[in-house]
Amino acid sequence: MADTALDQLKRSGRIVVVGASLAGLRAAEVMREKGFAGSLTLIGDEPHEPYDRPPLSKQVLLGKADAERTLLPRRRDIDAAWRLGVAATGLDMAARTVKLADGEEVPYDRLLIATGVRARPWPNEVEAELAGVFTLRTREDGAGLARALAAGPRRVLVIGAGFTGSEIASACRERGLEVTVAERGNGPLVGALGGVIGAVAAELQRENGVDLRTGISVTALEGDSTGRVRAAHLSDGTTLECDVVVVGLGAQRNTEWLAGSGLGAGPRGIACDAGCRAFDLRGIVTDDIYVAGDVARSPHALFGYQFLSLEHWGNAVAQAETAAHNMMSESTDRRPHLWVPAFWSSQFGVNIKSVGVPSMGTEIMITQGSRSERRFTGVYGYQGRVIGAVTFDNGRWLQFYEKQIESTAPFPPPFTTVDRRPDGQRPIPADFPDPSVPTHGPTITLSGYSPAERRIATFTPAGH
Amino acid sequence: MRLVVDLNRCQGYAQCAFLAPDVFAMHGDEGLLYDPQAEEAQRERVAQAAAACPVQAILVDDLDRVATSSATAPSGAGGGTSDG
Numbered sequence: 001m002a003d004t005a006l007d008q009l010k011r012s013g014r015i016v017v018v019g020a021s022l023a024g025l026r027a028a029e030v031m032r033e034k035g036f037a038g039s040l041t042l043i044g045d046e047p048h049e050p051y052d053r054p055p056l057s058k059q060v061l062l063g064k065a066d067a068e069r070t071l072l073p074r075r076r077d078i079d080a081a082w083r084l085g086v087a088a089t090g091l092d093m094a095a096r097t098v099k100l101a102d103g104e105e106v107p108y109d110r111l112l113i114a115t116g117v118r119a120r121p122w123p124n125e126v127e128a129e130l131a132g133v134f135t136l137r138t139r140e141d142g143a144g145l146a147r148a149l150a151a152g153p154r155r156v157l158v159i160g161a162g163f164t165g166s167e168i169a170s171a172c173r174e175r176g177l178e179v180t181v182a183e184r185g186n187g188p189l190v191g192a193l194g195g196v197i198g199a200v201a202a203e204l205q206r207e208n209g210v211d212l213r214t215g216i217s218v219t220a221l222e223g224d225s226t227g228r229v230r231a232a233h234l235s236d237g238t239t240l241e242c243d244v245v246v247v248g249l250g251a252q253r254n255t256e257w258l259a260g261s262g263l264g265a266g267p268r269g270i271a272c273d274a275g276c277r278a279f280d281l282r283g284i285v286t287d288d289i290y291v292a293g294d295v296a297r298s299p300h301a302l303f304g305y306q307f308l309s310l311e312h313w314g315n316a317v318a319q320a321e322t323a324a325h326n327m328m329s330e331s332t333d334r335r336p337h338l339w340v341p342a343f344w345s346s347q348f349g350v351n352i353k354s355v356g357v358p359s360m361g362t363e364i365m366i367t368q369g370s371r372s373e374r375r376f377t378g379v380y381g382y383q384g385r386v387i388g389a390v391t392f393d394n395g396r397w398l399q400f401y402e403k404q405i406e407s408t409a410p411f412p413p414p415f416t417t418v419d420r421r422p423d424g425q426r427p428i429p430a431d432f433p434d435p436s437v438p439t440h441g442p443t444i445t446l447s448g449y450s451p452a453e454r455r456i457a458t459f460t461p462a463g464h
Numbered sequence: 465m466r467l468v469v470d471l472n473r474c475q476g477y478a479q480c481a482f483l484a485p486d487v488f489a490m491h492g493d494e495g496l497l498y499d500p501q502a503e504e505a506q507r508e509r510v511a512q513a514a515a516a517c518p519v520q521a522i523l524v525d526d527l528d529r530v531a532t533s534s535a536t537a538p539s540g541a542g543g544g545t546s547d548g
Contacts, residue, residue: 052468052500054471055500058497059497059498059499059500062497064489064497064499065497065498065499065500065501066501069499069500069501070500070501071466071500071501072466072468073466073467073468073523073524073525073526074466074525074526075523313471313472314470314472317470342472343472344471344472344474346491346492346495346497349491349492349493349495350492350494350495351476351492351493351494351495353472375493393492393493393494394494395474395475395476395494396475396476
């Protein structure tokens with residue numbers, strides 16, 4: 001049998017994974033499973049083995065799990081060299097090396113980038129440094145916020161009513177804490193699920209005792225003489241006394257370390273083809289650099305070949321598996337990353353789940369249950385087809401709608417579903433905010449060329 | 465013992481909450497909360513919960529070790545784990 005380049009790579013190649021979280025770990029496991037026997041290096045800027053983040057805004061804040069104890073289970077031994085607590089600071093594509101913060105250069109034959117996102121900080125650095133001001137992304141963030149909530153603050157202010165902000169507000173209420181949520185948009189979750197569902201989420205918050213203020217932004221945070229936050233100034237001119245502030249303004253992609261490398265990386269992530277291979281700045285696909293997880297953006301055949309970036313747990317797993325498979329395959333054996341987006345959130349005792357890309361939807365129809373009962377399925381339509389679905393305590397139906405999305409089933413759904421109510425007889429506008437107006441951000445970012453558009457908004461010619 | 469539940473997959477059947485109530489608990493009608501690093505003493509119960517999950521959403525570290533130890537136990541032939 002001929003000894004191919006792939007055989008050599010599998011036997012004695014060097015694979016480097018930058019990003020030691022969910023995507024990096026799962027990819028490493030799949031590479032070993034596919035017979036990779038060479039050297040495997042995992043580089044992570046955090047000093048911890050890969051840990052799970054979703055519990056940090058849920059059971060950890062409720063005091064039912066410890067932030068230090070969410071390490072991810074392993075599917076298999078990966079026999080890796082770990083470089084933890086040291087960030088990657090540069091990439092030399094020609095020399096095939098990754099530069100680390102400690103000056104070391106790590107050579108690779110194949111590279112997987114899974115550097116993910118970080119919490120967007122409060123823009124005023126001095127105010128962000130006040131004691132009692134938190135973001136929530138890392139284990140340390142989760143431990144610190146859990147301690148602050150356990151200490152019984154008089155009032156918590158959550159800035160931004162996306163999923164993370166809403167989950168934090170929910171945990172506060174469950175702990176009996178007074179909480180104010182300030183959201184610039186017209187309701188919670190509107191970026192991801194639109195105004196119709198946002199209105200339900202708003203009612204849910206208020207029924208549970210959240211002081212929800214929409215159409216409001218926080219203009220400044222004020223500290224006391226000891227450097228502790230004591231108040232926030234709001235855009236309506238009022239001042240709110242609070243001793244804990246959580247900044248939930250979405251995430252930023254960790255791509256700065258790739259500046260100047262020639263890779264097609266920027267604030268929207270790293271562009272890659274459907275097979276997870278990264279594009280360089282010229283739009284030419286690389287042979288040896290792959291991307292997975294929150295930092296990737298890749299075209300999806302089901303959604304008009306738009307480039308999707310997904311900040312979803314399930315996407316990190318699925319894309320890592322595809323990237324690793326493709327890294328270990330001849331080109332004809334590679335497969336596309338065609339995962340149907342899916343996520344969950346748990347807040348105010350309601351389990352919220354979604355599939356597809358709701359934010360592409362222009363209309364929504366409540367096909368089952370009813371919004372007033374907080375138990376329903378909403379189906380999103382786009383150009384006469386089903387494009388997404390959301391459930392509130394109705395998750396068992398999602399698989400059905402996932403198949404509808406995959407088969408580009410017509411919208412509005414022609415079938416008579418069980419539990420169809422009068423308010424679900426016809427579609428209504430889904431009421432998504434204008435995408436050009438910044439919000440805390442949807443969990444799905446559409447950033448590709450859409451055939452429906454007559455312009456390319458984001459193209460910047462090189463060298464001009 | 466480390467564990468993670470794929471909550472995209474979870475449909476709230478609550479089998480895990482019955483079998484290992486110190487590790488898994490329903491939160492609301494459909495939501496699930498769990499301890500991601502449960503005590504080692506819970507391993508047998510967690511293994512049962514993972515096996516019983518109708519949608520196979522629970523991933524546990526090192527389940528093989530449990531299977532091995534129960535297979536070598538005097539009454540454990542066949543790998544069926546039961547604590548009665």
